[in-house]
Amino acid sequence: MQIKSLWACIFNRHVKQTSDDTSILNRYWKQPRPSEFLSQHAQTIRAVVGNATAGADAKLIDALPKLEIVSSFSVGLDKIDLTKCKEKGIRVTNTPDVLTDDVADLAIGLMLAVLRRICECDKYVRRGEWKFGDFRLTSKFSGKRVGIIGLGRIGLAIAKRAEAFDCPIKVMDALGPSGVLINIGRGPHVDEPELVSALVEGRLGGAGLDVFEKEPEVPEQLFGLENVVLLPHVGSGTVETRKDMADLVIGNLEAHFANKPLLTPVV
C-alpha cells in the first residue's frame, strides 16, 4: 500500500531511495508555492517526515486534517509541536540511539580540532606557509576538564570517550577566557550573539560548533577566527548512521500504517 506522506525537507540520496520504494512522496521542499501545494493535497496526506531543520509546527498540523503520524529524521523534537500532536492524537517518532555514537565522536573530534588547531594547521600547509616556519604551540587535550550539559545518551557517550583521554568530567559552570565551548546539540541552546562577541573579544578561548540558531546561516564574524571550528550540522552525517536513521523513519511509517507497534514512539 502506498502512503501519501509529506517530506518537509531535503534529504540525502539514500533516504530518498529507500522511501521511493515505500510511499508516494510529495517533495514539499521543492514546491515553488508551498501553501497552494498544501491545500491541493491536504485531504490525502497522512504522514509527515521532518528533520532537525523542518518539522511539523502548529500551522502545518492544522493544514493537514488527515495527518496521523510525524516521523522525524532526527532525535531532537524541537521542530515538532508535540502538544498539538498529543491533542490531535497524532503519533510522533524520532531516531534515538542510532546517532548517539556519531554525535559523541564528533564532539570529541571538535574538541581535538579546536585545542590542537587541526583545521588551522591543514590550512597552514595548503597555503604553503609551512615553508616559512613551524606552526605555534597548541593546547594539550588529554587531562582537560570536560563539562557536559545534558547527561542523556549522547552526553554519557561523550563522557565515556573523554575518560579514555583522562579528562575528568565536571558539572558545568561558567567558562572563562581559556574555556572552549562545543555545541553539537541545537543552536538555540546557546545565546548566539553573545557567543559571537565573547569569541571576537577573546572572552572565550574557542568554540567547536556544529549547530547554529538559523541554519544554514553562520555568523560571518566567526569565519576569520582561528580558534573556532565550524561545521554544517553534520553530527549524524555518516553514511552508516543516515542509513540507520532512514530505516527507522521508514520502519515507523510502515509499522503505523500496518497497525503494528511503532519502533521508536515519542507520542
Next chain:
Amino acid sequence: MILALATKTLVSHIWRPPPISTKDHNRCHCFHRFPSFNLSFLPVLRTKYTVLDPFADPPDPSFPTLFKSARVMLCFGPKPVTSEDLDRYPSLEYILGTSAGINNFDLAACRRRGIRVTSAGDVYSVDVADYAVGLAIDVLRRVSAADRFVRAGSWPVQNEYTLGSKVSGKRVGIVGLGSIGSRVAKRFEAFGCSIAYNSRKQKPHVSYAYYANVKDLASNVDVLIVCCALTNETHRIINKDVMTALGKTGVIVNIERGPLIDEKELVELLVRGEIGGAGLDVFENEPQVPEPLFRLDNVVLSPHKAVLTLDSFAALEELIFSNLEAFFSNQPLRAEVELD
C-alpha cells in the same frame, strides 16, 4: 587553556631548576642543532652549565678553546649526529636527544665510542596519541573539509554536506604498539573500535589481535595508524602492497616519520581514489608536501606538530635538566637508549 604564541623559539614553561652558585667548566655542553631551531630555556641552562653554541650570534669566544672538552651534546631537533660530528668532540660521553625518535643519530658510532644516548622518552606520547585520534576523526568525518565548506559560504548554497564515515566501531590497526601506539589503542577502544596491531614481537599481556606482518594487518582493518620508530627495517614499511590491502575505504594516519610510508605511492593511490583517505603530520621531505594532496578533501595535512604543546615542552625541559643532573652525579639516566 593557554594558547602560546611561539615562533621558532619554544616558550619556556614555568618549571625552573634549582639555583646553583658555581659554574663548573667540566660541566660543558655543546649545542647541536640546525640554525633555525632554538631552545628558549637555553638562558636557564647557561646559569648551570657552560653551553657552547656553534651558531651563536655573535660567535661564542670560548668555543674554540672549550669545545674539545665538551662532555655532553644537547641535540635539539632533527639534525643528524654523524661519526664526523662525534670526531669533532673527542671528550663526548653523553648525547641528549630531544625527540622521541633517534633515527638521526649514528648509534653504531656512539656504541663504538662508548657514548651514552638518551631520547625524549615518552614526554610527547600523550599529545601525539591525542593528535593521531584527532587526525583520524577529522579524515573520517571530514571536519577540516566541512569547516572550509562553511567558511567559503557554501552551506546556504548547497544545503547539505557530503556524508562522512562513522568512527565508532571501526577496526583500528596500529603499527607499533609502543608508548604512543598503546595510548592510541586505549583512546579508540572508548569509541567501541576493535584494535589489532603489528609489532616486532607479539606483546605477552596484550589482548589485541596480533598480525606478524603489516600487510595482513592492513587487510583486516579500516583505519591504520603508523606509530613505530623509523629504522632501517621500518623504512617504507607502508608500501604499495600494504596500502592496496587497506583498500578503497581504508584510512591511514602517520604521526611518526614521513619515510615510514612510500609517499609517492600514497599520493598516487589517494589521487586515484584507491585508498579512502589520509591524515598526515609527517612527510618525506619536510616542509615540502606533495601538491596533488592540496586538492583532496579526504586528506588532512599537518606541519609536523603532533608534539607541539606547552605541556610536552614543559615535560621535555624537566627531563633534560633531570638527566643532566643525573649524568654529572653518576645517577641513572631516564629514557636511555639501549645501544647493544
